[in-house]
Amino acid sequence: QQQVKQSPQSLIVQKGGISIINCAYENTAFDYFPWYQQFPGKGPALLIAIRPDVSEKKEGRFTISFNKSAKQFSLHIMDSQPGDSATYFCAASSYNTDKLIFGTGTRLQVFP
Amino acid sequence: GAVVSQHPSWVICKSGTSVKIECRSLDFQATTMFWYRQFPKQSLMLMATSNEGSKATYEQGVEKDKFLINHASLTLSTLTVTSAHPEDSSFYICSAGGERGNNSPLHFGNGTRLTVT
Numbered sequence: 001q002q003q004v005k006q007s008p009q010s011l012i013v014q015k016g017g018i019s020i021i022n023c024a025y026e027n028t029a030f031d032y033f034p035w036y037q038q039f040p041g042k043g044p045a046l047l048i049a050i051r052p053d054v055s056e057k058k059e060g061r062f063t064i065s066f067n068k069s070a071k072q073f074s075l076h077i078m079d080s081q082p083g084d085s086a087t088y089f090c091a092a093s094s095y096n097t098d099k100l101i102f103g104t105g106t107r108l109q110v111f112p
Numbered sequence: 113g114a115v116v117s118q119h120p121s122w123v124i125c126k127s128g129t130s131v132k133i134e135c136r137s138l139d140f141q142a143t144t145m146f147w148y149r150q151f152p153k154q155s156l157m158l159m160a161t162s163n164e165g166s167k168a169t170y171e172q173g174v175e176k177d178k179f180l181i182n183h184a185s186l187t188l189s190t191l192t193v194t195s196a197h198p199e200d201s202s203f204y205i206c207s208a209g210g211e212r213g214n215n216s217p218l219h220f221g222n223g224t225r226l227t228v229t
Contacts, residue, residue: 034218036220041222041223041225042222042223043116043118043205043207043220043221043222043223044156044205044220045220046218046219089155089156098144098146098209098218099146099158099161100146100158100207100218101158102155102156102157103155104154104155105153105154105155107153
């Protein structure tokens with residue numbers, strides 16, 4: 001119930017393309033869903049986050065789509081750039097704790 | 113923005129020795145900090161929740177006597193790996209956020225690469 005499933009494990013996208021990463025959860029108590037970007041040897045950096053009262057949130061080239069009934073959410077990176085090459089983690093937490101449960105990660109490679 | 117500083121960024125130690133890792137919130141107070149462990153090409157696994165002024169809460173399977181956590185102030189939590197062994201070699205990352213129960217964004221340190229020889 002505490003798991004957050006993430007796919008794909010790895011993703012190769014051409015520069016300018018759209019990168020899509022999907023996550024699914026089981027625990028209905030989760031109500032905060034952030035996405036983190038991690039470069040090798042560094043800690044994760046918060047990219048964008050969503051709460052279940054909205055179905056979509058956009059910040060620049062990054063968009064989260066959220067489907068509460070299906071318990072799924074996804075990250076879309078528009079106009080992907082080589083600098084976006086990193087590992088992306090979805091995560092989830094519930095209101096009464098800041099304890100984040102992470103997905104398994106997606107390694108994104110964007111080729112010029 | 114909020115900054116979480118972690119020190120050292122890397123450390124090599126011999127088997128049987130202890131290593132202390134510091135996590136500081138630089139521009140905000142954190143009543144709660146979290147310690148994660150990450151193996152190569154794997155996800156972050158929560159080890160424990162560090163609570164200022166009280167005992168840490170450990171996740172299932174994490175040895176509290178091996179991974180000692182001290183959260184002595186609102187800006188500092190330390191993780192001590194005691195009697196380290198090669199299997200403890202990993203990337204340790206701390207995080208901190210705002211008020212508990214507010215889903216405030218968690219910010220992460222840059223991690224500590226521990227190698228036990």
